[in-house]
Amino acid sequence: MTHPSRAGYAIAGAGEVDWLKETLQAPGRRSERPINRTLVTPDNCLVFGASGYIGSHLTPRLRGAGHRVRASSRNVEVLEGREWHDVELVEADALEPDSLDAALHGIDTAFYLVHSMAAGKQFPQIDAEAARNFAAAAGRQHVRRIVYLGGLLPDDPPDSAHLQSREETGEILRSGRVPVTEIRAGMIIGPGSAAWEVIRDLVNHLPVMVTPRWVASRSTPIALSNLLHYLCEVSSFNETANETYDVGGPDILTYTAVMRRYGALVDKKPLIIPVPVLTPRLSSYWLRLVTSVPTDIARALIDGLSHDVIARDNRLADLIPQRLLGFDEAAEEALNADRRHDIPAHWTENASERPDFHPQYSFYGKTASSRIGTGRTAPALWRVLQQFGNGGDFFYGRMLWWLRRALDWLAGGPSLRRRRRHPDQLRVGDVLDAWRVIDLEPEKRLTLLMEMKAPGAGVLEFTIDDDGEERQLHMQAYWHPAGARGLLYWYLLLPVHAFLFARTVGAVVERAGTR
Numbered sequence: 001m002t003h004p005s006r007a008g009y010a011i012a013g014a015g016e017v018d019w020l021k022e023t024l025q026a027p028g029r030r031s032e033r034p035i036n037r038t039l040v041t042p043d044n045c046l047v048f049g050a051s052g053y054i055g056s057h058l059t060p061r062l063r064g065a066g067h068r069v070r071a072s073s074r075n076v077e078v079l080e081g082r083e084w085h086d087v088e089l090v091e092a093d094a095l096e097p098d099s100l101d102a103a104l105h106g107i108d109t110a111f112y113l114v115h116s117m118a119a120g121k122q123f124p125q126i127d128a129e130a131a132r133n134f135a136a137a138a139g140r141q142h143v144r145r146i147v148y149l150g151g152l153l154p155d156d157p158p159d160s161a162h163l164q165s166r167e168e169t170g171e172i173l174r175s176g177r178v179p180v181t182e183i184r185a186g187m188i189i190g191p192g193s194a195a196w197e198v199i200r201d202l203v204n205h206l207p208v209m210v211t212p213r214w215v216a217s218r219s220t221p222i223a224l225s226n227l228l229h230y231l232c233e234v235s236s237f238n239e240t241a242n243e244t245y246d247v248g249g250p251d252i253l254t255y256t257a258v259m260r261r262y263g264a265l266v267d268k269k270p271l272i273i274p275v276p277v278l279t280p281r282l283s284s285y286w287l288r289l290v291t292s293v294p295t296d297i298a299r300a301l302i303d304g305l306s307h308d309v310i311a312r313d314n315r316l317a318d319l320i321p322q323r324l325l326g327f328d329e330a331a332e333e334a335l336n337a338d339r340r341h342d343i344p345a346h347w348t349e350n351a352s353e354r355p356d357f358h359p360q361y362s363f364y365g366k367t368a369s370s371r372i373g374t375g376r377t378a379p380a381l382w383r384v385l386q387q388f389g390n391g392g393d394f395f396y397g398r399m400l401w402w403l404r405r406a407l408d409w410l411a412g413g414p415s416l417r418r419r420r421r422h423p424d425q426l427r428v429g430d431v432l433d434a435w436r437v438i439d440l441e442p443e444k445r446l447t448l449l450m451e452m453k454a455p456g457a458g459v460l461e462f463t464i465d466d467d468g469e470e471r472q473l474h475m476q477a478y479w480h481p482a483g484a485r486g487l488l489y490w491y492l493l494l495p496v497h498a499f500l501f502a503r504t505v506g507a508v509v510e511r512a513g514t515r
Helices: 053-064 076-080 097-104 123-140 161-174 194-205 224-234 255-265 280-290 295-303 315-319 327-339 378-385 398-410 483-512
Strands: 010-013 016-018 036-038 044-048 068-073 087-091 109-112 145-151 180-185 208-211 243-246 271-274 366-374 435-441 445-450 456-466 471-481
Touching: 044 053, 044 097, 053 068, 053 087, 053 224, 068 076, 076 087, 087 097, 097 123, 109 123, 123 145, 123 161, 145 161, 145 224, 161 180, 180 224, 194 255, 194 280, 194 295, 194 483, 224 327, 243 315, 255 271, 255 327, 280 483, 366 483, 378 456, 378 471, 378 483, 456 483, 471 483
Parallel strands: 044 068, 044 109, 068 087, 109 145, 145 180, 180 243, 208 271
Antiparallel strands: 010 016, 366 471, 435 445, 445 456, 456 471
16 A cells, blocks of 8 residues: 555645545545645554554554554553564553553654453443543643544434443543544444454354344444545545544445345355344343354444444545445455455464464354463473373373364364374474464463364463463463354353363473472
8 A cells, every 4th residue: 555545646746735536436425526635744653552453454554654653552562463564562551641651752643543342331431531541641742633433423312332432532532632533433344343243243153033123223334444544544634633524335234234245245144033122232142142252342332233323424535535345345355354364463362363264254262261370380381281282192181182082083184193293392383183383482372273173263272471479371262163053062062161171271280390
């Protein structure tokens, strides 16, 4: 991507651009009037919330556009795993005001992309406090512009805590001394977008759905690529300061239509039966069983689906022309990005992507885990972990492991057929029976990809956290179900995992004390 996009434009002079008449390529979003605007040169950008969904995509895109980019997260180690080139990484937390000034120092444009939906019911208060702290720090550091990504609002005042919080956050940011540009978007069509992944999981996992009335609500879904283009371009022009814009794709669709059109792309025809008694709040509870999207985020989103949220403001589409993708094109683009592994963050941080993508796989994983504290040293624990699968020994429950491996062997899987490269040393790519090492950091982390025959894809990860006084050994499984069979497989084995994991971490600790 080049920045800014100047195809078809005539440059009149330094800083001033005379725009020719442009028309958008998407139906219903055309502009026939010439647009005059003042260009701002590439600047120092802060992506605040760079580890999140939009931030993970926006950071490399800004850098590719020629901006100097600083990326922030509450945990800078998460960003280090992204391997972004020529991007400054900083640790900052909007709830810790002292950390904000250093992150904002020398910044021209700050992209505010954080939210606290994963925090549960208290997220509106947390979001408000975070926005106040950020607005104050941006004023102290003389930031030129804040670009905030909010959410589309209905015509009537929303009763959804999620939508109310998005609106309030924008108002708080605008109350500071720094000019704010707010872009409001609805459902984003892209791999990892929570609303998109909820739709995918529902269609992939449920051949028959009894749905609440909110499936008749209308929205204007927007492709991730279109939204990123707006975000990259909007701060480049003085005219966008202190403005709020609605953005959306060319299609106005009910959620029923969204599910059916996605189903047509993946050869599924779900039977959708709406009933009046299933409210958004009730539906958020059963949604936990069906989707792998984090529960608190899914619940917050569902609460806002009872409203029509339609982009009725074409001003940004007029100002920044681009071809807006219809739903089918956007959905194909999202599936292709997942298929090509063209995603900044996936599965567990620092783990590699799925080698055999299928549209039925859930983007987010179901998880099961166990943790134990110990006085054993990290080298001692790591010495034991490197023995995983050696001679059919998986630390605990040898007979349980043998039964699962035998079933895999009968199904034509790799279990019982492969031997490890070295008896007590591991490197990336090593096969351990039906597992493959996809990432490791000696004395800290071992990540294994499951290659057994199963209705989905799985990752098993061991981590060693050393706080100086004791070590925490953590064993966690990530399961990405493929269809209804994948969900059934997960829930049938969940009690076994709970039992097995708790005893496995204990067995590793015990062995770490024995030479």
